[in-house]
Amino acid sequence: MIELAPSILSADFAHLAEQVRAAAEGGGTVLHVDVMDGHFVPNITIGPPVVASLRKATELPLDCHLMIENPDQYIPAFVAAGADWISVHQESCVHLYRTLQLIRSHGAQVGVVINPATPVETLTEVLDIVDYVLVMSVNPGFGGQKFIPGALHKLRKLAELRNGRGLNFRLEVDGGVSLQTVGEVVRAGAEILVAGNAVFGSGNPKTNAQTLLKAALEATLQKV
Numbered sequence: 059m060i061e062l063a064p065s066i067l068s069a070d071f072a073h074l075a076e077q078v079r080a081a082a083e084g085g086g087t088v089l090h091v092d093v094m095d096g097h098f099v100p101n102i103t104i105g106p107p108v109v110a111s112l113r114k115a116t117e118l119p120l121d122c123h124l125m126i127e128n129p130d131q132y133i134p135a136f137v138a139a140g141a142d143w144i145s146v147h148q149e150s151c152v153h154l155y156r157t158l159q160l161i162r163s164h165g166a167q168v169g170v171v172i173n174p175a176t177p178v179e180t181l182t183e184v185l186d187i188v189d190y191v192l193v194m195s196v197n198p199g200f201g202g203q204k205f206i207p208g209a210l211h212k213l214r215k216l217a218e219l220r221n222g223r224g225l226n227f228r229l230e231v232d233g234g235v236s237l238q239t240v241g242e243v244v245r246a247g248a249e250i251l252v253a254g255n256a257v258f259g260s261g262n263p264k265t266n267a268q269t270l271l272k273a274a275l276e277a278t279l280q281k282v
Contacts, residue, residue: 060244060278062123062271063088063230064263065254066102066112068202075115077263078083082118083121084267088143090232091254093136095126098150099199102112102182106139108134113140121252123171123232125198137164144170145192148180158187169230173198178215188227190250194200195243196233199244202255205234217247226234237273246278 062079066074066089078089090110096102097103112120119142127130129146136144144166151157154170161168170184173194181191193216213229220227231243232252240251251274259264 059249060271060274061087061250062253062257062258062267062274063090063250065232065252066160066258067094069090069263070258074112074135077258078112078116078118078257080263081257082116083265084257084264086257086267087118088121088250089116089143090254091120092104092254093122093124093126093132094199097127101123103179106135107254109141118129119143119167121145121148121169121250122190123169123252124150126160130160130278133157133160133166134164137161138168138174143169143190145171147171147173147189149167149173149175150175155184158184162187171198171232172212174208178219179210180205181216182219185216185219185223185227190230192230192232192252193248194233195231195235195239197279202259203234203278205236205239207232207242210242213243213246213248235270237270241277241280242268242275243273247281260282 064086069077121143122141125206153181167189169190194204231248235253236256
């Protein structure tokens with residue numbers, strides 16, 4: 059099943075609740091929340107207070123992508139604020155297995171993320187304990203970056219690993235997902251599509267979400 063996860067990173071924060079509502083009306087079923095600390099990535103975004111405000115504004119699952127150092131320190135606060143899904147970077151976790159178990163212990167869906175330069179093989183020991191794997195198709199940080207094609211190979215490889223081991227984690231992709239790239243990522247195996255600029259960048263978020271989702275669903279029909 060294909061799901062669109064609009065990323066609020068590109069939304070107008072002065073009208074966040076309205077924009078989120080419009081994206082949901084356009085078919086968005088998960089809300090992607092990029093959490094950045096200015097250390098693991100160059101910029102700073104939001105923390106638990108904004109997640110708590112979002113929780114009051116939408117019933118959609120909140121997918122909190124922690125692009126931060128020491129995620130263990132903040133996982134309980136994000137769950138308490140209303141996060142339904144939490145993903146952490148393989149690159150930021152010294153004890154990745156323990157961090158993923160910590161997310162599970164707080165009752166959230168468990169996700170693991172890899173950067174463009176990180177091989178899929180670094181995840182082989184945790185694929186059986188995650189609900190989803192997020193493949194970064196840009197370098198984490200700023201929105202509006204160009205899609206890195208190497209992500210397609212990773213999605214295909216993860217789909218093969220999943221099938222070969224009889225696992226059921228879902229595949230999420232984040233970065234440069236647009237009308238130009240969405241067909242490729244869906245055909246490569248992506249099931250959860252994070253889109254910021256393509257939904258909130260310009261025009262109407264509802265219309266943008268509808269158009270992107272339609273293109274994604276059409277691409278599923280072309281999968282070999």
